[in-house]
Amino acid sequence: MTIVGAAAAQTAETTTTETFVTAKPTDVLSYNLVNLNVTNNADETIGEIKDLILSEGQLAGYIVSVGGVLGMGERYVIVSPKAVKITYVENDKKWTAVMNATKDQLKAAPEFKYEGRWER
Template sequence: MRRILIALTATTMIVGAAAAQTAETTTTETFITAKPTDVLSYNLVNLNVTNTANESIGEIKDLVLSEGQLTGYIVSVGGVLGMGERYVIVSPKAVKITYVENDKKWTAVMDATKDQLKAAPEFKYEGRWKR
């Protein structure tokens, strides 16, 4: 009986050690397929942003990515024909992006006023972000 217990314990230890030595392999996806619900950056850049009252409050000019994830939209606020405009970064959670099938166009809506966007911290294209 004692030999059986010793053999069983030894077997368990060997299997456990072998499992611990097995390197965990991870695979990285190289190619993916776009889903019908995905949005391309091309569809977002220069997209007009309206508020819930359907007033134009800005335009998406750029996307902020961090470690491969979308972390913000750079929105232009104010100005006429590019003169006097300033930029703010808006959280993607604050903007609802929708494709309107009947109109065949994208919309961006956020619950904010033009004044709220004008009062937001300004983003400047300088330093590492200089155009």
């Protein structure tokens, strides 16, 4: 039997996707970042990472809380991952987040609100 036409043009496509991957020692886990203080180059605490924004599988931003005391009066801003340097200090066994900004600059940034599809 000979198959002609469109049926003959069909071929079985095999797609290979990785199901399991490994973490490299240089990778960062999200729990290391959430609630991590953000400091500036003068070692002043200017905010705290509260959440991560993922877009199409890539880190698109950090949601940083600014101002407030004990959760009262705080507001959230989105900071580009390129603006924050995340490092692990081996001697101190701790993570750090440093950005070149002041607390006032973060307070003046556009506010992000947990509402709509992001409501908690």
